[in-house]
Amino acid sequence: xxxxxxxSTGHHSISQGLSNIKLEHRSRRLKRKRTLKAKLAKYRAQLxxxxxxxxxxxxFDVLKSGDARVALIGFPSVGKSTLLSKVTKTESITxxxxxxxxxxxxxxxxxxxxxxxxxxxxxxVEGAAMGRGRGRQVTEYEGAxxxxxxxxxxxxxxxxxxxxxxxxxxxxxxxxxxRSILQSYKIHNCDVMxxxxxxxxxxxxxxxxxxxxxxxxxxxNKIDSVSLEEVERLxxxxxxxxxxxxxEMDLGLDILLERIWEELRLVNIHRGLASHFKYALVWxxxxxxxxxxxxxxxxxxxxxxDVVSIFTK
Numbered sequence: 001x002x003x004x005x006x007x008s009t010g011h012h013s014i015s016q017g018l019s020n021i022k023l024e025h026r027s028r029r030l031k032r033k034r035t036l037k038a039k040l041a042k043y044r045a046q047l048x049x050x051x052x053x054x055x056x057x058x059x060f061d062v063l064k065s066g067d068a069r070v071a072l073i074g075f076p077s078v079g080k081s082t083l084l085s086k087v088t089k090t091e092s093i094t095x096x097x098x099x100x101x102x103x104x105x106x107x108x109x110x111x112x113x114x115x116x117x118x119x120x121x122x123x124x125v126e127g128a129a130m131g132r133g134r135g136r137q138v139t140e141y142e143g144a145x146x147x148x149x150x151x152x153x154x155x156x157x158x159x160x161x162x163x164x165x166x167x168x169x170x171x172x173x174x175x176x177x178x179r180s181i182l183q184s185y186k187i188h189n190c191d192v193m194x195x196x197x198x199x200x201x202x203x204x205x206x207x208x209x210x211x212x213x214x215x216x217x218x219x220x221n222k223i224d225s226v227s228l229e230e231v232e233r234l235x236x237x238x239x240x241x242x243x244x245x246x247x248e249m250d251l252g253l254d255i256l257l258e259r260i261w262e263e264l265r266l267v268n269i270h271r272g273l274a275s276h277f278k279y280a281l282v283w284x285x286x287x288x289x290x291x292x293x294x295x296x297x298x299x300x301x302x303x304x305x306d307v308v309s310i311f312t313k
Contacts, residue, residue: 066115076123
């Protein structure tokens with residue numbers, strides 16, 4: 001039985017309420033249910049991994065260029081290609097029908113002296129990672145191994161037994177489910193420390209170590225077609241991560257570029273200066289010893305209004 005069939009069978013077993021073990025004791029029934037959920041989560045993770053035996057097919061690999069990379073992810077026909085054409089010199093095919101873009105189209109955004117690579121990706125489809133539509137060639141961001149607007153948790157470390165501790169109340173997973181997942185991955189000796197209210201998929205992410213956690217902005221296009229009240233409502237949601245634009249009327253594009261720049265947290269350093277850089281002293285919010293300066297290297301993240309003194313070789 002293939003992984004896809006195992007996933008389908010697992011969903012069926014759980015949705016049927018485990019009818020084949022209804023006569024079992026409640027504790028045994030719950031244990032069986034946890035085991036099935038753990039296996040199902042494992043099969044879903046396996047489904048996302050590339051098939052090593054299959055021939056290499058067409059993908060979306062694009063040579064990375066510039067100082068940073070930003071991907072445009074969204075449903076078909078929402079204006080991603082139009083946005084790419086508006087803010088870069090790249091012409092991406094647009095149309096009022098789904099799947100106009102069938103591969104990754106790169107463009108270069110020049111902003112504040114930096115070159116940012118902008119990728120216009122094909123429209124996402126629910127279930128694409130499980131083979132729907134063009135299958136894995138069509139992006140389903142969580143199914144493709146990305147967690148949007150989330151932070152990665154720390155991986156468990158070797159220990160003499162399964163020691164599980166949590167600093168927060170867990171509402172989406174319990175200790176028995178964690179042990180079932182660990183058992184399905186044949187992890188018997190570990191020390192697990194949980195500092196966030198995670199679910200089963202996030203816990204497996206830590207075990208696998210193959211998921212990429214990325215920040216994002218939620219861009220709402222075509223705001224010219226809705227009421228001002230709706231625009232106001234949307235603009236204040238998602239903890240300020242929403243950006244309202246209209247590609248058709250060139251509304252909000254400057255604000256979007258500014259927000260992208262803020263999220264990237266890029267710092268301009270003269271190329272000649274970087275090769276002669278020795279260390280720097282930083283005064284301000286980013287200094288651990290504020291109001292005293294901190295001695296830092298090139299990778300130190302500065303904040304707005306910091307004062308920096310650079311010392312060269």
